[in-house]
Structure formats: structure tokens, C-alpha cells
Amino acid sequence: MTSNNRRCVVSGLGVICAVGNNVEETWKNALNSVSGIHKTTSLDTKNCYADLAAEVNCDTLDDIECPDEKDRASKLCIKAMKEALNDAGLGDFADSSRVSVIIGSCVGGVLSIEKYHRGGKDANEIPKMPIAAIASQVAESCHAGGIVTNVGNACAAGTISIALACDLIRAGKADVVIAGGSDSFASVPYSGFLSLHALDENGCSPFNHCNGITLGEGAGIVIVESLEHAEKRNAKRYCEVLGAGVTSDAHHITAPREDGVCLLEAMDRAVKNSGIKKSDIGYLNAHGTGTGKNDNAEINAFLKFFGEENPTLSVSSTKVMTGHCLGAAGAIEAVFSIKALTTNTVLPTLHYTAEDSEAIKAKVGSMDYVQNAPRGKELECVMSNNVAFGGTNASIVFSKKPGDVQSQVAKDKKIAVTGIGIVSPIGNSKEVYLESVKNNKLPETASICSTVSNDDYKELGIKMAFYRKLDNLGQLQTVSGMRALKDANLTVTEENAKQIGIIVGTSEGGLGATYDFEELIAEAGNAGGSAFKFPHTVYNAAGGYLSILSGIKGYGVTITTGPLSGLDSIGYSMNVIHDGQEQVMMATGTDENLPIITELCQKLNVAADKVVEPYSNSNGFVVGDGSVSVMLETEDYAKSRDARVYCYALGYGNGRKNVKFGHISGSGEALDIAINEALKDAGISANEIDAVCGFANGLKKLDDIEKAAYARVFGDKLVTLPLFQVKERVGEGRAASATLAAAEAALMLGGELAEENAYFIANDGSVSKKKVSAAGFKKILVTSFATGGSYSAVVLGK
């Protein structure tokens, strides 16, 4: 049985979608087989072949603090969050470090992008644009002071958020996690799915007519709590969350694998991680989008996976009621699954005729594809699946019994850093980067970017048939990822493909591509979208392309929380390895500097107008970009294949003090928490740190936070502690710079970077700079930040 300290329970639910503005209303309508799909009232449908959508109808979304500062996606999410907290009997958390927020989203603040572009470029819209705003504003609304993260895996994001919530609790990093997903209906996804001819003009008909999807919108929140915490406060308990499985198809950027084998692998992982039998699952809330490709892949995968062991499994798709709510889908469907479990009810897929029933029966045999009306059925466990663009598959199990969940089974394994891939404004490989450092290369202008060329593709053997599809972010990501694999001398094979995973951290992800798409349809109308460009708007497209190119089929998650995402990719990767999920993880940080990104920084008055360096007390920073990938693997695995080891990943930590998203001032003490947590995780004291690779970029209010926190944490030692700042050379490359800081630490510990400029902070706060040899370093601290008040730290050591 799952040990009590690994048990995660659900103590509260919240939902808003087309069939209800709360759980009670939504559930009642679901039991009455109500569909929320109607003609859209909010978008222009001129020349569009499909005009249906499942829109939220709620006039109280603005009844929150500062509604003008929030995108509709945040408003939907905060509404569901409030209901869930109320349901759980929880309120304000007073910045408690034990309460986390993890929210999945696909298009995030796309309505604010549209508003900015079509409404006179008002700078107030900018902080509402990235997905990262959602979890941050949820945390700000209830003062959750733990790990705050957004998952950007498109339509699987909601499910992954709940899985990640359990991982954090089981790793001892949180007691309560507000987990879920949110997305709003908007022109970009509507036009995008139209361009793919993926909308069903008659309304979606999953596992039935399968002519396409119908878009919805909404948010779902599940309060996941450690059993211990729930028991202590005598909380309501809906059910347990058992294991989950996340895999990558390595197949196509929009289409799922027809054979469904990687979805099958995700379900297999979920069942194994839960410690249950396949036959324990009584109901499966399928992804069931209504496209032929998705539904047939699922039908095949379910037959193959459950087959003889569970031949009468009940299956349905609730998307005929809610529409496809993208990043919220998994969260809303989790709420349906949990309500189904606790009320012993299986929900139907709607709109089957007698003829349709015969047709599905011929396809699925004895399997119970529930049709038209709900039905009572004694349930012990339910499964919820979601799949996404980029080839992501996610599966999770909710249960009445504790199961036998295995987690942190590899906690005692040492994690080695074995490969580094760098794409930066000063070079597209580790070798060129090191050469540029040696030559003291610095930015020449205040906005710099990396340039991937055909030479990079040629050297890495990437064919034109592949690279022609990539957008800029995908180019940066695939080149840095493939270089990291090469540097680690790791060949992906059929045998090891499932043992390797990828976590991409990104601050803005597909925001630039989304803006590009918005420009296109603002001109051409919603009927004029591009099927070629649309996939790039999802934040996990870059990671998806890397998985397709490399063949990596294991864990694949894109996190998006601001610059620190590039460091959290390392921390979360360590957790995936410690959970025994993968032997090898690629942790990466990627962000781009398209002209629109520099424009947004300028509008926010954070872009410098000339080249500035860290600690220069400036009003802005040099805008940069890049992609940096770091290979992490268990020491055993590294030894088994004679891999070169740069250093070891010893610990990671996070801290948060809530300030408004887009702001940082006043949150500095949370950096102390992140550093101290990382030191504790590594089992060392601040005195053992030989150097810091930090995040200063020249912007005074940011650099001052860093200086002050180091003074508090390191005390007298600070005057002699070398601080290395990669942004001196590559500008503010957000997540790419965060991973680059870690890569630079690894290069110093591994002896490949002999010396580099270091900054020293004197007792009076003044800063000096000199070249320092890395020869004696044994342990290096790496830090990063995100607006809204989050900080992360990682300790690397010999």
C-alpha cells in the first residue's frame, strides 16, 4: 500500500465551463446530458466553415481584485480556484512556502495579445500575455508562497499539472497544491483549428462521426493535498490521486501516432505508478476530441491496453458537453472523473443514434462506450487521459483506495551532468561559446539574438524536410538539444528512447509565434489562418520538435514561469529521475528575441537603449535569447555507458513572496528561501559554496534584489565570493540564460571553462569585476527569478 507520507488526496474542486459556472451546476447539467455547444457569439465567423463553440456565460468574472490587470484565462482560473478553496475549507495562505500553484494552459493570454495588437499597443496588456501570468495571479490571489508553475503542454497541460502537483507533494516540496488548467476561446485557436480543417461544422462527435473538434473554454481546479495535511485539519476528502504517466510520441507536431503506442505507454506508466491492476479502472474519461486521427488512435490504444484484462471498461468523452477546452481540458475532465468516481456514475458521450451505436460496437466489441445518458456503476478507480500537439500523452488515476504508489524510489541516486548544448547570441555550440568567453565577447547592441544556420543543421545531420517546418524557437531548441545529446555521446535507440525525457523551460514560449499568427488573421480574417504556422503558437512545440527529431519518447513537459523556468527544468528533471521515471533527462531553457519581444520589453521600459552590464544600476537590460540544454542522468547509467561527467546536480530549491505579476520589487527575501532550500536539499551549508552563477542583467531593481539576498545568505563571505553573470555576454535571455548559468557552472566544475569575469560585492555594496580562475571550485550555486516574486536555486558540485 502507498505509505502515508506519499498519499495525495483531493480536498476541493472548482470548475467553470460552458455547462456551468461551478461544480454543482456543471455536474447537474452533465447528468442531464446537456451540451454547451452553440453558435459562437464572441468571434467573427465570416467565411468560416464552422461557427460553433462552447463558451462560458458568466457575468461575475470581474468580481476579483484588479480585473483590468488580468486576462480572461486568469479570471476563469481565479473563479474556479476560489470555488475549490472554499470547497476544501481553505482560504488565504499568507505566503506559506508549503502551498503551491500549478496551472496548465495552451493559449494563455491570447486575448490580451489580440487586444494589444488591435487596440493601439497599450503596454498594460503586455503582462497579461504570457501563460506564466495565470499561476502567478492565482498565487497572488490566495497568497500561495510555494512553487508556482505553469505547464505549457497544450491540450494535455491540465492533466500534467495535477500529476506534477503529486510529484511535488511526494518529494516533500509542498503540502497543498492548487492544480488545474485554464484557457479562453479566442480568434487565434479558432482560426488555427479552422486552418487545419480540424473543426466539425456540426459540433464534435467523439468516437462517433469523428469529423473534428469544437472549441470550448473554461478552467478546472483540483486541490491536491498531502494526506497528513488533510488529516491534520480534518479536511474533506474526495479521493486519492494515484500515479500518472507522461510520454512523447516523437512522431508529428499536430497528429497523434495512429498506433497509439506512446499513449498506451502513458497509461501503462499511470497504472504501474499507481500500483493497481488494469481491471481496477472502471471508467476512463478519454481525450476524445472528435477528430478521426485522435479517436481512432485512442480506440486502438484502449483495446490493446485493457483488452482481455478489462474488457468491459466504461469509456466516454465529455467534450460534447464542454467543447475542447485545450489547456483546461485535463483539469475540467479531472473534475468530471472525480465526481464520477465519488458518485459511482459513468458519464456519456452524447448524440449517438441507434445506427451510431451499432457502428461503435462493431469497432470496440465488449468495451462499454457510454452513450447519451449517464449510468450508475460501482467504481474504485477512474482514469483520465489527454494528448496534445507536440506529441504529448498524459494519463492519471483517481481512486477511492490508496493503491501502491511508488515515488522517490531512486532518491539516493546521484545525478550526473553529462552533456551541454548551447545556442546563444555569442555562438551556436559549446565550443564556440567557450571561445567567445575566452575572447571576452560582449553584446554590440542592446537587442541581440542567436542565429541558427544551415551549417548547424548540416553538422547535426538535420534534413531540410525537417528543419523547414521549424519556427525560430523550434530552431533554437532543436539545435541546442541535439548538441547536448551529441556532447553527452548519447545515441537515442529503440531500447533507450523511453528511458529519456525532456523538460523545456521557457518564459514566453510561443508568444512570439502567437503574435505573428494574430497579425496574420487580423489582416486576413479568421478564415485566413495558416495551418503551417498555427502549431508554433503552442508553448510545447519546440520541445515536441526536439522529441520528433531526437526520437526521445519518455517524459516530456514544458514549464513556463518566467526566466527561472530554465533552472526549474533542472530541478524538476532531478525529481523525475529521483521518482524512478527516467534514467536520463534533458533539462533545457529556451526563449527567443523576435522583434516583437524587444518591442514588448521597450514598451515596458525594461529594455536598455544601449549596452549595459550586470550591476550597472541601469534602467534596463540588453534583450537576448538562446537555448541551452543540459543532460542529467543517474550516475549508474552514466557509468554504464562510460559517459564523461561534468559535475553532479546536488539539490534544488524554490521560494516565493507574492508581488504582482510583471513586478519583482518587495519579493527579495524569497530568494533567500530558494537558496536555503537548495542548500538543504544538497545537504550542505552556505560556507561550502565556492561561487555563484546568478541572474543579474543590469536592471537596478533586479540586481539589487540579488545583491541583498546574497549578503543575507552569505554574510561576511560575500566579499570574496565570485559571482558569474552570463547576461554580461548574452543579455537577458530569460529561460535560456537561466540554463546557461547552470551550464557555465558545469563547464567550470568540469574543467572546460578555466576562467571567467567575476563580480565581487564589497561591504558597502559597491561592485568590482576581475577575471577569476575556476580551478578550485567544488560547489557552485545557480540562481534565477521570475516576476510575481518567484526564485529558484540549484546546487551543482564535483
Added chain:
Amino acid sequence: MANEEIKSKLKAFFMSDLGVDGDVLNYDTPLFGEEIGLDSVDSLEIISFVDDNFGVSMTGVAKENFQSIDTIAAFIEKNKA
């Protein structure tokens, strides 16, 4: 519009909108072969481009018409008003 002009317009479209390297794209190069590697998403873009620029609908048209710039241009020639 002369056949050559159609072909040249198509080639420019493949280069600018579908990321194809012009050096390896001849009028008879197989578009859905290994080298260029177009797929179903790209064919949606081709259909939309041909419709917008030549007023010819290729929706539901047999696969062989999409084989190369030559075959697409021939289809346009044959079907334009």
C-alpha cells in the same frame, strides 16, 4: 497567366511559406518525397494558396496532382476559368 509564371509563383510560395530550400526545389522535384517532406498540414496550405491566388479549388483533388510544382501548375492551367 503563363504556365511558367504559375510555376515560379508556386516555387516562391514553397520557399517563403513552407520553408523549402530553393536550391533543391525544381519544378519536377517530388514534394511529398523524403527530400522536401511535405505532409498533410502542408497540403492544406497549398490548397489555400492555390484557391486564393489562382481561383482554383484543389479540395478533395486526387493525390497525384500534388506531386510536384509541374503537376500542380498543370492542374491550375486545366481548371482555371
